[in-house]
Amino acid sequence: MIKSLINNFKELNYMPREKLERKLNLKPVSKYFGPKDIKASEDVVLLHEELEAIHLMDSFCMYQEDAAKKMNVSRATFARIIKSARKKISLALITGKNIKVHEVKNEFRIAICSNKQDELVYAEPDAEYIWIILIKDYKLASQSCIKNPMYKNENEATCNVLPDVLYDYKVNYFMLNDIDYDLKISLIAKGIYPMLKEKIELDSLVDIFQ
Structure with a gap:
């Protein structure tokens, strides 16, 4: 008792x-x-x-x-x-x-370009892959990887392609180390906000938003 x-x-x-x-x-x-x-x-x-x-x-x-x-x-x-x-x-x-x-309070998606599919290797917007990472309640909830339509694509401008793709995947932020004016304006017009970071590590990604 x-x-x-x-x-x-x-x-x-x-x-x-x-x-x-x-x-x-x-x-x-x-x-x-x-x-x-x-x-x-x-x-x-x-x-x-x-x-x-x-x-x-x-x-x-x-x-x-x-x-x-x-x-x-x-x-x-x-x-x-x-x-x-x-x-x-x-x-x-x-x-x-x-x-x-x-x-956004508790849930958002981040897009990061990578040179590898099985490992996040921070790269330019025309890299081969785009990682889409879901953060929920300030924890890493899930991650997926898609082919980047701008990879070896010399016929279309990045600002005319990537914003639509990221919008379809409900991305809130696009992380990159540099950005030109046209891409920045096109992203913001879709409600996607570019975040400039010199380097990114997956394990410390959540810390950026805390």
Whole structure:
């Protein structure tokens, strides 16, 4: 009897708390910011909840406790969110990086060009393969690989082909180390946002969005 009570007590005390759903009321006017006088080498991803926290504290001058209640999170969680947001913004301003506002909450797809089918080898938009990676609840959920229609394709422009292909696969982000203006505009027109990264490792991909 006593042993049973102890086990029940342990279960009650070590049961993980259910994560509260954030209340995000701010609709981003723009999702992409960057310097005009230099070419940014990388993007910094600002989460929607981080933008909301900045808005509540710095636009409305709310106290952390009140802002936390507004977002339906604990004060400790809000403190972590606002600290992360300010760190990312300061990093972008000081080092000349782009800021990409990530509005999708829990699920998104990333496209990355690769020279290999069985291993992610970061490559240019005309590489042989395109990896499509699903991240759900900030965890790597699945990955697939498709043939790149731009591989050895000299008859069509990348900006006229890839955006449509990625759109059909419901891609949210296209990661690459460099991009020309026409491809960038064509991607954004389809709701696909380019993310500039000098190098990518599959194991640390999720960390980019945290």
